[in-house]
Amino acid sequence: MATTLGFRPLYQQVYDLIVSQISDGEYRPGEMLPSEQQLANQLKVSQGTVRKALDTMTSEKILERRQGKGTFVATQTSERSTLRFFGFSDPDGTAIMPQNGEESIKRRKGTAKELLQLDTGGSQDVYEIARTRLIKNKPAIIDKIVVSAKSFQGLTKRSPINTALYTLYQEKYGIHVISTSDEISAIIASKSDAKKIGIEVGAPLLMIQRRTFDIHKKCVEYRTTKVNTQGIIYTARI
Amino acid sequence: MATTLGFRPLYQQVYDLIVSQISDGEYRPGEMLPSEQQLANQLKVSQGTVRKALDTMTSEKILERRQGKGTFVATQTSERSTLRFFGFSDPDGTAIMPQNGEESIKRRKGTAKELLQLDTGGSQDVYEIARTRLIKNKPAIIDKIVVSAKSFQGLTKRSPINTALYTLYQEKYGIHVISTSDEISAIIASKSDAKKIGIEVGAPLLMIQRRTFDIHKKCVEYRTTKVNTQGIIYTARI
DNA sequence: GAGTGGTCTAGACCACGCA
DNA sequence: GCGTGGTCTAGACCACTCT
Numbered sequence: 001m002a003t004t005l006g007f008r009p010l011y012q013q014v015y016d017l018i019v020s021q022i023s024d025g026e027y028r029p030g031e032m033l034p035s036e037q038q039l040a041n042q043l044k045v046s047q048g049t050v051r052k053a054l055d056t057m058t059s060e061k062i063l064e065r066r067q068g069k070g071t072f073v074a075t076q077t078s079e080r081s082t083l084r085f086f087g088f089s090d091p092d093g094t095a096i097m098p099q100n101g102e103e104s105i106k107r108r109k110g111t112a113k114e115l116l117q118l119d120t121g122g123s124q125d126v127y128e129i130a131r132t133r134l135i136k137n138k139p140a141i142i143d144k145i146v147v148s149a150k151s152f153q154g155l156t157k158r159s160p161i162n163t164a165l166y167t168l169y170q171e172k173y174g175i176h177v178i179s180t181s182d183e184i185s186a187i188i189a190s191k192s193d194a195k196k197i198g199i200e201v202g203a204p205l206l207m208i209q210r211r212t213f214d215i216h217k218k219c220v221e222y223r224t225t226k227v228n229t230q231g232i233i234y235t236a237r238i
Numbered sequence: 239m240a241t242t243l244g245f246r247p248l249y250q251q252v253y254d255l256i257v258s259q260i261s262d263g264e265y266r267p268g269e270m271l272p273s274e275q276q277l278a279n280q281l282k283v284s285q286g287t288v289r290k291a292l293d294t295m296t297s298e299k300i301l302e303r304r305q306g307k308g309t310f311v312a313t314q315t316s317e318r319s320t321l322r323f324f325g326f327s328d329p330d331g332t333a334i335m336p337q338n339g340e341e342s343i344k345r346r347k348g349t350a351k352e353l354l355q356l357d358t359g360g361s362q363d364v365y366e367i368a369r370t371r372l373i374k375n376k377p378a379i380i381d382k383i384v385v386s387a388k389s390f391q392g393l394t395k396r397s398p399i400n401t402a403l404y405t406l407y408q409e410k411y412g413i414h415v416i417s418t419s420d421e422i423s424a425i426i427a428s429k430s431d432a433k434k435i436g437i438e439v440g441a442p443l444l445m446i447q448r449r450t451f452d453i454h455k456k457c458v459e460y461r462t463t464k465v466n467t468q469g470i471i472y473t474a475r476i
Numbered sequence: 477g478a479g480t481g482g483t484c485t486a487g488a489c490c491a492c493g494c495a
Numbered sequence: 496g497c498g499t500g501g502t503c504t505a506g507a508c509c510a511c512t513c514t
Contacts, residue, residue: 477513477514478512478513478514479511479512479513480510480511480512480513481509481510481511481512482508482509482510482511483507483508483509483510484506484507484508484509485505485506485507485508486504486505486506487503487504487505488502488503488504489501489502489503489504490500490501490502490503491499491500491501491502492498492499492500492501493497493498493499493500494496494497494498494499495496495497
Protein backbone atom coordinates (compact mmCIF):
# COMPACT_ATOMS: atom_id res chain seq x y z
CA MET A 1 0.00 0.00 0.00
CA ALA A 2 2.73 2.44 1.02
CA THR A 3 5.99 2.50 2.88
CA THR A 4 5.63 3.90 6.38
CA LEU A 5 8.23 6.54 5.62
CA GLY A 6 7.03 9.50 3.60
CA PHE A 7 3.52 8.13 3.68
CA ARG A 8 0.72 10.40 2.59
CA PRO A 9 -2.90 9.48 3.13
CA LEU A 10 -4.57 8.07 0.06
CA TYR A 11 -7.04 10.93 -0.21
CA GLN A 12 -4.14 13.38 -0.31
CA GLN A 13 -2.48 11.40 -3.06
CA VAL A 14 -5.74 11.54 -4.99
CA TYR A 15 -5.91 15.29 -4.29
CA ASP A 16 -2.36 15.81 -5.55
CA LEU A 17 -3.01 13.78 -8.68
CA ILE A 18 -6.13 15.68 -9.65
CA VAL A 19 -4.51 19.04 -8.88
CA SER A 20 -1.61 18.20 -11.17
CA GLN A 21 -3.98 16.99 -13.87
CA ILE A 22 -5.83 20.29 -13.71
CA SER A 23 -2.66 22.34 -13.81
CA ASP A 24 -1.37 20.23 -16.71
CA GLY A 25 -4.54 20.99 -18.64
CA GLU A 26 -5.82 17.41 -18.69
CA TYR A 27 -8.97 18.75 -17.15
CA ARG A 28 -9.75 22.27 -18.31
CA PRO A 29 -11.79 24.94 -16.51
CA GLY A 30 -15.49 24.25 -16.91
CA GLU A 31 -14.86 20.67 -17.88
CA MET A 32 -16.55 17.83 -16.07
CA LEU A 33 -14.50 15.29 -14.17
CA PRO A 34 -15.25 11.57 -14.22
CA SER A 35 -17.77 10.55 -11.59
CA GLU A 36 -16.67 9.51 -8.13
CA GLN A 37 -17.29 5.90 -8.98
CA GLN A 38 -15.21 6.05 -12.18
CA LEU A 39 -12.33 7.80 -10.43
CA ALA A 40 -12.48 5.30 -7.59
CA ASN A 41 -12.28 2.40 -10.04
CA GLN A 42 -9.45 3.98 -12.05
CA LEU A 43 -7.40 4.78 -8.97
CA LYS A 44 -8.26 1.59 -7.14
CA VAL A 45 -9.52 3.33 -4.05
CA SER A 46 -12.96 3.53 -2.51
CA GLN A 47 -15.53 6.10 -3.49
CA GLY A 48 -15.32 7.64 0.00
CA THR A 49 -11.63 8.34 -0.45
CA VAL A 50 -12.20 10.05 -3.79
CA ARG A 51 -15.00 12.04 -2.21
CA LYS A 52 -12.76 13.30 0.54
CA ALA A 53 -10.25 14.60 -2.01
CA LEU A 54 -12.97 16.19 -4.16
CA ASP A 55 -14.63 17.79 -1.14
CA THR A 56 -11.35 19.40 -0.12
CA MET A 57 -10.88 20.79 -3.61
CA THR A 58 -14.44 22.06 -3.58
CA SER A 59 -13.87 23.95 -0.34
CA GLU A 60 -10.77 25.47 -1.93
CA LYS A 61 -12.89 26.58 -4.90
CA ILE A 62 -10.82 24.50 -7.30
CA LEU A 63 -13.86 22.38 -8.17
CA GLU A 64 -17.60 22.91 -8.21
CA ARG A 65 -19.96 20.02 -7.59
CA ARG A 66 -23.60 19.94 -8.61
CA GLN A 67 -25.88 17.23 -7.38
CA GLY A 68 -27.36 15.25 -10.21
CA LYS A 69 -24.93 16.72 -12.75
CA GLY A 70 -21.30 16.19 -11.92
CA THR A 71 -18.03 17.66 -10.73
CA PHE A 72 -16.53 20.54 -12.70
CA VAL A 73 -13.24 22.40 -12.72
CA ALA A 74 -14.01 25.91 -11.40
CA THR A 75 -13.91 28.77 -13.88
CA GLN A 76 -12.94 32.27 -12.90
CA THR A 77 -15.75 34.44 -14.10
CA SER A 78 -14.69 38.06 -14.32
CA GLU A 79 -16.81 39.08 -11.37
CA ARG A 80 -15.63 36.33 -9.13
CA SER A 81 -11.97 36.77 -9.85
CA THR A 82 -11.87 40.33 -8.57
CA LEU A 83 -14.25 39.90 -5.70
CA ARG A 84 -13.29 36.44 -4.69
CA PHE A 85 -10.80 37.32 -2.02
CA PHE A 86 -11.24 40.96 -1.20
CA GLY A 87 -13.35 43.49 -2.96
CA PHE A 88 -14.52 47.05 -3.21
CA SER A 89 -17.90 48.26 -2.15
CA ASP A 90 -20.01 51.38 -1.77
CA PRO A 91 -20.36 52.77 1.74
CA ASP A 92 -23.82 51.20 1.69
CA GLY A 93 -22.33 47.77 1.11
CA THR A 94 -23.11 47.10 -2.55
CA ALA A 95 -20.21 45.65 -4.46
CA ILE A 96 -18.35 47.75 -7.01
CA MET A 97 -16.67 46.39 -10.10
CA PRO A 98 -13.81 48.70 -11.15
CA GLN A 99 -13.39 49.20 -14.90
CA ASN A 100 -10.05 49.13 -16.63
CA GLY A 101 -8.50 52.47 -17.61
CA GLU A 102 -5.08 53.20 -19.10
CA GLU A 103 -2.59 50.40 -19.21
CA SER A 104 1.05 49.83 -20.12
CA ILE A 105 3.20 46.74 -19.99
CA LYS A 106 6.95 46.62 -20.05
CA ARG A 107 9.61 43.99 -19.58
CA ARG A 108 12.49 44.74 -17.24
CA LYS A 109 14.82 43.27 -14.63
CA GLY A 110 13.06 42.56 -11.34
CA THR A 111 14.16 44.44 -8.26
CA ALA A 112 15.65 42.49 -5.39
CA LYS A 113 12.44 42.82 -3.43
CA GLU A 114 10.28 41.63 -6.31
CA LEU A 115 12.47 38.61 -6.98
CA LEU A 116 12.36 37.79 -3.29
CA GLN A 117 8.57 37.84 -3.24
CA LEU A 118 7.95 36.22 -6.60
CA ASP A 119 8.59 32.59 -7.38
CA THR A 120 10.36 33.16 -10.70
CA GLY A 121 12.16 29.87 -10.90
CA GLY A 122 15.57 31.52 -11.34
CA SER A 123 14.71 33.99 -14.09
CA GLN A 124 15.51 37.65 -13.41
CA ASP A 125 13.13 39.30 -15.86
CA VAL A 126 9.65 40.43 -15.01
CA TYR A 127 6.74 42.09 -16.71
CA GLU A 128 5.33 45.16 -15.06
CA ILE A 129 1.74 46.07 -15.82
CA ALA A 130 0.86 49.61 -14.83
CA ARG A 131 -2.75 50.55 -15.07
CA THR A 132 -5.42 52.76 -13.64
CA ARG A 133 -8.91 51.56 -12.88
CA LEU A 134 -12.12 53.52 -12.78
CA ILE A 135 -14.89 53.68 -10.22
CA LYS A 136 -18.04 55.29 -11.59
CA ASN A 137 -16.03 56.42 -14.62
CA LYS A 138 -13.51 58.29 -12.52
CA PRO A 139 -9.93 57.08 -12.07
CA ALA A 140 -9.61 55.85 -8.47
CA ILE A 141 -7.22 52.91 -8.43
CA ILE A 142 -3.56 52.64 -9.43
CA ASP A 143 -2.20 49.14 -9.99
CA LYS A 144 1.37 48.01 -10.46
CA ILE A 145 1.46 44.32 -11.20
CA VAL A 146 4.68 42.34 -11.45
CA VAL A 147 4.89 38.80 -12.79
CA SER A 148 7.73 36.54 -13.85
CA ALA A 149 8.58 37.01 -17.54
CA LYS A 150 9.40 33.33 -17.79
CA SER A 151 5.90 32.24 -16.82
CA PHE A 152 4.13 34.87 -18.92
CA GLN A 153 5.81 34.75 -22.33
CA GLY A 154 4.50 37.30 -24.80
CA LEU A 155 2.45 39.23 -22.29
CA THR A 156 3.25 42.61 -23.85
CA LYS A 157 1.54 41.52 -27.06
CA ARG A 158 -1.69 41.00 -25.22
CA SER A 159 -2.05 44.63 -24.21
CA PRO A 160 -4.60 46.03 -23.66
CA ILE A 161 -5.83 43.23 -21.45
CA ASN A 162 -9.57 43.25 -21.54
CA THR A 163 -10.44 40.27 -19.41
CA ALA A 164 -9.85 40.05 -15.69
CA LEU A 165 -6.21 39.22 -15.03
CA TYR A 166 -6.85 36.02 -13.12
CA THR A 167 -8.95 34.80 -16.03
CA LEU A 168 -6.10 35.58 -18.40
CA TYR A 169 -3.63 33.73 -16.17
CA GLN A 170 -5.86 30.71 -16.21
CA GLU A 171 -6.88 30.64 -19.85
CA LYS A 172 -3.65 31.65 -21.54
CA TYR A 173 -0.99 30.54 -19.10
CA GLY A 174 -2.62 27.63 -17.27
CA ILE A 175 -2.10 29.32 -13.92
CA HIS A 176 -4.90 28.63 -11.49
CA VAL A 177 -5.04 31.28 -8.74
CA ILE A 178 -6.33 30.03 -5.43
CA SER A 179 -5.21 32.38 -2.68
CA THR A 180 -3.80 35.80 -1.89
CA SER A 181 -2.02 37.49 0.99
CA ASP A 182 -2.42 41.24 1.47
CA GLU A 183 -0.42 43.80 3.37
CA ILE A 184 -2.31 47.00 3.87
CA SER A 185 -1.19 50.48 4.84
CA ALA A 186 -2.18 54.12 4.50
CA ILE A 187 -0.06 56.55 2.51
CA ILE A 188 -0.16 60.10 1.21
CA ALA A 189 -0.61 60.62 -2.53
CA SER A 190 2.64 61.44 -4.31
CA LYS A 191 2.76 63.88 -7.19
CA SER A 192 2.52 61.13 -9.80
CA ASP A 193 -0.22 59.30 -7.92
CA ALA A 194 -2.20 62.52 -7.65
CA LYS A 195 -1.89 63.17 -11.34
CA LYS A 196 -2.99 59.69 -12.35
CA ILE A 197 -6.23 59.69 -10.45
CA GLY A 198 -7.00 63.40 -10.27
CA ILE A 199 -6.63 64.15 -6.59
CA GLU A 200 -4.48 66.58 -4.61
CA VAL A 201 -1.00 65.71 -3.44
CA GLY A 202 -1.26 64.74 0.22
CA ALA A 203 -4.67 63.07 -0.01
CA PRO A 204 -4.87 59.75 1.84
CA LEU A 205 -4.58 56.56 -0.19
CA LEU A 206 -5.01 52.96 0.81
CA MET A 207 -2.05 50.89 -0.32
CA ILE A 208 -2.48 47.14 -0.74
CA GLN A 209 0.53 44.95 -1.44
CA ARG A 210 -0.70 41.60 -2.55
CA ARG A 211 0.98 38.32 -3.27
CA THR A 212 -1.05 35.90 -5.35
CA PHE A 213 -0.59 32.14 -5.15
CA ASP A 214 -1.47 29.42 -7.63
CA ILE A 215 -2.69 25.90 -7.15
CA HIS A 216 0.82 24.77 -6.22
CA LYS A 217 1.14 27.47 -3.53
CA LYS A 218 3.65 29.27 -5.76
CA CYS A 219 3.70 33.09 -5.71
CA VAL A 220 2.88 34.09 -9.29
CA GLU A 221 2.13 37.79 -8.94
CA TYR A 222 3.25 40.71 -6.79
CA ARG A 223 0.82 43.59 -6.97
CA THR A 224 0.74 47.05 -5.48
CA THR A 225 -2.65 48.74 -5.51
CA LYS A 226 -3.30 52.29 -4.39
CA VAL A 227 -6.91 53.27 -3.84
CA ASN A 228 -8.58 56.60 -3.30
CA THR A 229 -11.04 55.56 -0.61
CA GLN A 230 -13.22 58.64 -0.81
CA GLY A 231 -16.59 57.01 -1.37
CA ILE A 232 -15.13 53.52 -1.77
CA ILE A 233 -14.45 50.89 0.82
CA TYR A 234 -12.17 47.91 0.65
CA THR A 235 -13.79 44.88 2.21
CA ALA A 236 -12.28 41.77 3.72
CA ARG A 237 -14.28 38.85 4.92
CA ILE A 238 -13.18 35.78 6.79
CA MET B 239 -36.01 9.65 10.51
CA ALA B 240 -37.30 13.05 9.49
CA THR B 241 -40.14 14.57 7.55
CA THR B 242 -39.16 15.57 4.05
CA LEU B 243 -40.13 19.15 4.77
CA GLY B 244 -37.64 21.20 6.74
CA PHE B 245 -35.22 18.30 6.71
CA ARG B 246 -31.67 18.91 7.80
CA PRO B 247 -28.95 16.35 7.32
CA LEU B 248 -28.15 14.40 10.46
CA TYR B 249 -24.61 15.71 10.67
CA GLN B 250 -25.94 19.28 10.65
CA GLN B 251 -28.31 18.46 13.46
CA VAL B 252 -25.39 17.06 15.40
CA TYR B 253 -23.42 20.20 14.60
CA ASP B 254 -26.25 22.44 15.80
CA LEU B 255 -26.65 20.47 19.00
CA ILE B 256 -22.99 20.64 19.94
CA VAL B 257 -22.75 24.33 19.05
CA SER B 258 -25.67 25.10 21.34
CA GLN B 259 -24.19 22.97 24.09
CA ILE B 260 -20.96 24.93 23.84
CA SER B 261 -22.70 28.28 23.85
CA ASP B 262 -24.85 27.17 26.81
CA GLY B 263 -21.72 26.33 28.74
CA GLU B 264 -22.35 22.60 28.91
CA TYR B 265 -18.96 22.17 27.36
CA ARG B 266 -16.55 24.89 28.42
CA PRO B 267 -13.46 26.16 26.57
CA GLY B 268 -10.57 23.76 27.03
CA GLU B 269 -12.87 20.97 28.12
CA MET B 270 -12.79 17.61 26.40
CA LEU B 271 -15.84 16.34 24.57
CA PRO B 272 -17.00 12.74 24.75
CA SER B 273 -15.32 10.51 22.17
CA GLU B 274 -16.82 10.06 18.73
CA GLN B 275 -18.04 6.64 19.70
CA GLN B 276 -19.77 7.87 22.88
CA LEU B 277 -21.43 10.75 21.04
CA ALA B 278 -22.54 8.39 18.30
CA ASN B 279 -24.13 6.05 20.84
CA GLN B 280 -25.81 8.88 22.76
CA LEU B 281 -27.21 10.47 19.63
CA LYS B 282 -28.04 7.20 17.93
CA VAL B 283 -26.10 8.00 14.77
CA SER B 284 -23.01 6.43 13.29
CA GLN B 285 -19.51 7.47 14.20
CA GLY B 286 -18.97 8.79 10.65
CA THR B 287 -21.84 11.22 11.04
CA VAL B 288 -20.48 12.56 14.33
CA ARG B 289 -17.08 12.86 12.72
CA LYS B 290 -18.43 14.98 9.89
CA ALA B 291 -19.98 17.42 12.39
CA LEU B 292 -16.82 17.56 14.51
CA ASP B 293 -14.61 18.03 11.45
CA THR B 294 -16.69 21.01 10.35
CA MET B 295 -16.39 22.57 13.79
CA THR B 296 -12.67 21.92 13.74
CA SER B 297 -12.28 23.75 10.45
CA GLU B 298 -14.23 26.65 11.96
CA LYS B 299 -11.81 26.67 14.90
CA ILE B 300 -14.59 25.96 17.35
CA LEU B 301 -12.98 22.67 18.33
CA GLU B 302 -9.47 21.30 18.41
CA ARG B 303 -8.82 17.62 17.91
CA ARG B 304 -5.67 15.80 18.96
CA GLN B 305 -5.01 12.32 17.83
CA GLY B 306 -4.65 9.94 20.74
CA LYS B 307 -6.04 12.49 23.22
CA GLY B 308 -9.47 13.72 22.36
CA THR B 309 -11.62 16.58 21.09
CA PHE B 310 -11.51 19.89 22.96
CA VAL B 311 -13.46 23.14 22.87
CA ALA B 312 -11.08 25.76 21.47
CA THR B 313 -9.73 28.40 23.82
CA GLN B 314 -8.78 31.88 22.73
CA THR B 315 -5.25 32.41 23.91
CA SER B 316 -4.37 36.07 24.05
CA GLU B 317 -1.96 35.86 21.14
CA ARG B 318 -4.31 33.98 18.93
CA SER B 319 -7.29 36.21 19.56
CA THR B 320 -5.61 39.29 18.16
CA LEU B 321 -3.81 37.62 15.32
CA ARG B 322 -6.37 35.07 14.45
CA PHE B 323 -8.12 36.97 11.71
CA PHE B 324 -5.92 39.87 10.73
CA GLY B 325 -2.83 41.11 12.41
CA PHE B 326 -0.07 43.68 12.48
CA SER B 327 3.46 43.05 11.41
CA ASP B 328 6.80 44.74 10.91
CA PRO B 329 7.74 45.64 7.35
CA ASP B 330 10.01 42.58 7.49
CA GLY B 331 7.08 40.33 8.24
CA THR B 332 7.46 39.56 11.93
CA ALA B 333 4.23 39.77 13.88
CA ILE B 334 3.66 42.64 16.28
CA MET B 335 1.56 42.40 19.42
CA PRO B 336 0.21 45.86 20.34
CA GLN B 337 0.13 46.67 24.07
CA ASN B 338 -2.81 48.31 25.73
CA GLY B 339 -2.55 52.02 26.54
CA GLU B 340 -5.15 54.39 27.95
CA GLU B 341 -8.70 53.15 28.15
CA SER B 342 -12.13 54.46 29.06
CA ILE B 343 -15.53 52.80 29.04
CA LYS B 344 -18.87 54.53 29.05
CA ARG B 345 -22.46 53.53 28.66
CA ARG B 346 -24.63 55.49 26.24
CA LYS B 347 -27.40 55.21 23.68
CA GLY B 348 -26.25 53.60 20.46
CA THR B 349 -26.32 55.64 17.27
CA ALA B 350 -28.60 54.55 14.45
CA LYS B 351 -25.67 53.17 12.52
CA GLU B 352 -24.34 51.22 15.48
CA LEU B 353 -27.72 49.68 16.26
CA LEU B 354 -28.08 48.74 12.61
CA GLN B 355 -24.73 46.94 12.60
CA LEU B 356 -24.94 45.36 16.04
CA ASP B 357 -27.28 42.57 16.97
CA THR B 358 -28.51 44.09 20.24
CA GLY B 359 -31.71 42.11 20.56
CA GLY B 360 -33.86 45.24 20.89
CA SER B 361 -31.88 47.08 23.55
CA GLN B 362 -30.77 50.63 22.69
CA ASP B 363 -27.88 51.01 25.11
CA VAL B 364 -24.29 50.24 24.26
CA TYR B 365 -20.92 50.35 25.92
CA GLU B 366 -18.19 52.25 24.15
CA ILE B 367 -14.63 51.32 24.92
CA ALA B 368 -12.15 53.95 23.78
CA ARG B 369 -8.53 53.01 24.02
CA THR B 370 -5.14 53.56 22.52
CA ARG B 371 -2.67 50.78 21.87
CA LEU B 372 1.07 50.95 21.72
CA ILE B 373 3.55 49.63 19.21
CA LYS B 374 7.10 49.56 20.54
CA ASN B 375 5.93 51.68 23.49
CA LYS B 376 4.63 54.44 21.25
CA PRO B 377 0.88 55.09 20.81
CA ALA B 378 -0.03 54.00 17.29
CA ILE B 379 -3.55 52.58 17.33
CA ILE B 380 -6.87 54.17 18.29
CA ASP B 381 -9.75 51.79 19.00
CA LYS B 382 -13.40 52.59 19.48
CA ILE B 383 -15.26 49.43 20.39
CA VAL B 384 -19.05 49.31 20.68
CA VAL B 385 -20.97 46.39 22.17
CA SER B 386 -24.53 45.86 23.30
CA ALA B 387 -25.02 46.87 26.95
CA LYS B 388 -27.51 44.08 27.36
CA SER B 389 -25.03 41.37 26.48
CA PHE B 390 -22.17 42.88 28.47
CA GLN B 391 -23.65 43.76 31.86
CA GLY B 392 -21.23 45.46 34.23
CA LEU B 393 -18.52 46.01 31.66
CA THR B 394 -17.55 49.42 33.07
CA LYS B 395 -16.55 47.80 36.34
CA ARG B 396 -14.00 45.66 34.54
CA SER B 397 -11.93 48.61 33.40
CA PRO B 398 -9.06 48.55 32.82
CA ILE B 399 -9.34 45.42 30.76
CA ASN B 400 -6.07 43.57 30.91
CA THR B 401 -6.81 40.47 28.91
CA ALA B 402 -7.48 40.36 25.20
CA LEU B 403 -11.05 41.40 24.52
CA TYR B 404 -12.09 38.21 22.77
CA THR B 405 -10.82 36.24 25.75
CA LEU B 406 -12.93 38.44 28.05
CA TYR B 407 -15.98 37.92 25.87
CA GLN B 408 -15.52 34.21 26.09
CA GLU B 409 -14.64 33.80 29.73
CA LYS B 410 -16.94 36.37 31.33
CA TYR B 411 -19.83 36.59 28.90
CA GLY B 412 -19.87 33.19 27.24
CA ILE B 413 -19.53 34.74 23.80
CA HIS B 414 -17.48 32.66 21.42
CA VAL B 415 -16.06 34.76 18.58
CA ILE B 416 -15.59 32.90 15.34
CA SER B 417 -15.42 35.40 12.48
CA THR B 418 -14.96 39.02 11.53
CA SER B 419 -15.71 41.24 8.56
CA ASP B 420 -13.52 44.27 7.92
CA GLU B 421 -14.04 47.40 5.88
CA ILE B 422 -10.84 49.26 5.26
CA SER B 423 -10.15 52.79 4.12
CA ALA B 424 -7.51 55.50 4.31
CA ILE B 425 -8.17 58.75 6.15
CA ILE B 426 -6.34 61.86 7.30
CA ALA B 427 -5.66 62.26 11.01
CA SER B 428 -8.07 64.66 12.72
CA LYS B 429 -6.94 66.99 15.47
CA SER B 430 -8.06 64.58 18.20
CA ASP B 431 -6.56 61.56 16.44
CA ALA B 432 -3.29 63.40 16.04
CA LYS B 433 -3.19 64.29 19.72
CA LYS B 434 -3.91 60.75 20.88
CA ILE B 435 -1.08 59.10 19.02
CA GLY B 436 1.36 61.95 18.68
CA ILE B 437 1.37 62.62 14.95
CA GLU B 438 0.67 65.69 12.84
CA VAL B 439 -2.83 66.56 11.69
CA GLY B 440 -3.10 65.43 8.08
CA ALA B 441 -0.94 62.32 8.43
CA PRO B 442 -2.40 59.25 6.74
CA LEU B 443 -4.17 56.68 8.91
CA LEU B 444 -5.57 53.29 8.07
CA MET B 445 -9.13 52.96 9.27
CA ILE B 446 -10.57 49.50 9.85
CA GLN B 447 -14.26 49.10 10.62
CA ARG B 448 -14.80 45.61 11.90
CA ARG B 449 -17.86 43.63 12.74
CA THR B 450 -17.27 40.60 14.93
CA PHE B 451 -19.54 37.57 14.89
CA ASP B 452 -20.10 34.87 17.48
CA ILE B 453 -20.80 31.18 17.18
CA HIS B 454 -24.43 31.90 16.24
CA LYS B 455 -23.37 34.30 13.44
CA LYS B 456 -24.65 37.19 15.56
CA CYS B 457 -22.80 40.54 15.36
CA VAL B 458 -21.55 41.14 18.90
CA GLU B 459 -19.08 43.98 18.39
CA TYR B 460 -18.64 46.97 16.10
CA ARG B 461 -15.13 48.30 16.19
CA THR B 462 -13.38 51.21 14.55
CA THR B 463 -9.60 51.04 14.55
CA LYS B 464 -7.31 53.77 13.29
CA VAL B 465 -3.69 52.85 12.73
CA ASN B 466 -0.62 54.92 12.06
CA THR B 467 1.01 52.70 9.45
CA GLN B 468 4.42 54.34 9.55
CA GLY B 469 6.55 51.30 10.22
CA ILE B 470 3.58 48.98 10.75
CA ILE B 471 1.69 46.89 8.30
CA TYR B 472 -1.74 45.39 8.56
CA THR B 473 -1.83 41.90 7.18
CA ALA B 474 -4.68 39.86 5.78
CA ARG B 475 -4.37 36.29 4.64
CA ILE B 476 -6.90 34.11 2.91
C1' DG C 477 -34.97 5.40 -15.77
C1' DA C 478 -30.19 6.15 -15.70
C1' DG C 479 -26.53 8.68 -13.83
C1' DT C 480 -24.81 11.99 -10.77
C1' DG C 481 -23.57 13.81 -6.17
C1' DG C 482 -25.26 13.80 -0.99
C1' DT C 483 -26.08 11.29 3.21
C1' DC C 484 -25.48 7.51 6.33
C1' DT C 485 -24.02 3.23 8.13
C1' DA C 486 -20.91 -0.53 10.13
C1' DG C 487 -16.79 -2.14 10.64
C1' DA C 488 -11.72 -2.54 9.90
C1' DC C 489 -7.05 -1.15 10.77
C1' DC C 490 -3.48 2.49 11.84
C1' DA C 491 -0.96 6.25 14.58
C1' DC C 492 -0.67 8.64 18.64
C1' DG C 493 -0.61 9.72 23.86
C1' DC C 494 -0.52 8.12 28.16
C1' DA C 495 -0.37 5.27 32.23
C1' DG D 496 -2.40 -1.94 26.54
C1' DC D 497 -6.10 0.81 26.12
C1' DG D 498 -8.63 4.73 24.39
C1' DT D 499 -8.42 8.39 21.29
C1' DG D 500 -8.74 10.41 16.68
C1' DG D 501 -7.24 9.39 11.50
C1' DT D 502 -7.80 6.66 7.38
C1' DC D 503 -10.18 3.53 4.37
C1' DT D 504 -13.55 0.43 2.70
C1' DA D 505 -18.08 -1.40 0.77
C1' DG D 506 -22.48 -0.85 0.29
C1' DA D 507 -27.16 1.25 0.99
C1' DC D 508 -30.51 4.68 0.06
C1' DC D 509 -31.93 9.55 -1.15
C1' DA D 510 -32.30 13.87 -4.05
C1' DC D 511 -31.43 16.11 -8.12
C1' DT D 512 -30.94 16.56 -13.35
C1' DC D 513 -31.59 15.25 -17.82
C1' DT D 514 -33.61 12.46 -21.50
